[in-house]
Amino acid sequence: MSYEPAWLALREGADAAARASDLLDPLRDALPPGEPLVIWDLGCGTGSLGRWLSGRLRGPQHWILHDHDPRLLDRARDNVYVTADGLPATIETRKGDIASLRASDLVGASLVTASALLDVLTAAEVEAIAAAAACPALLTLSVVGRVRLSPPNPLDAEIAAAFDAHQRRGGLLGPDAVTAATAAFGRRGAQVRTRPSPWRLGPAQAALTAEWLRGWVAAATEHRPGLGRAAEGYLRRRLAECAAGGLTVEIHHVDLLALPGGSV
């Protein structure tokens, strides 16, 4: 599956607002003091996570932006990250697939990060990250299969269930990603903390909400074609409510911080 830069740009503000900032202090405490940080962003897209995180960490930083999509890496390459002390970070991009990530790739890494990635991976790919990372890992914004729309609609639960089933297609983890990652890092002796990082979308985020609704209903219908006409009507009503400023949506995510045994 490929991701459109326009979609990643549309969600960036809501992602930034949702991120669990209370994981930053334990993360900073676990990073090597006085050394330049080498930070990997797995499934970096256009580099949204670095635009948020680089300015929240002190000291020299080198970012390795990793993705399997060369179109997104072309955009990621142009980022200008500035650290909390006002230093420009250095950036390189690497094309690669998580499935072939090895511990030897991550030698020298101070921090492994990812955003909106785990739920589109398989259990084996999440295992590959946990096996390769000997450093702290901050893995953010994984969906957990809980959405709440207000006002409610009788079709909400059916669409949500079909969407979750679509996310699990072909062995992808979807809403099971955080449980799988917690277990994968835990088995390797890491201390894992999780915090909620929900999108709370109201009238001010109408464009994002509308695009999310289109994608949510389309995925549900792809998984359950029988929803067809009912889903079309549902989407029309929801988009009208959204355009009129009468819809709020909570989409629940979880951020996960894994600290290797010995760093806590």
Ligand SMILES: C[S@@+](CC[C@H](N)C(=O)[O-])C[C@H]1O[C@@H](n2cnc3c(N)ncnc32)[C@H](O)[C@@H]1O
């Ligand atoms: C939902 S997007 C999130 C992008 C970015 N982290 C952000 O928050 O804007 C998921 C990203 O993971 C990348 N991706 C998905 N599966 C991957 C894999 N197996 N190996 C490498 N990159 C992958 C996609 O190309 C995409 O850039």
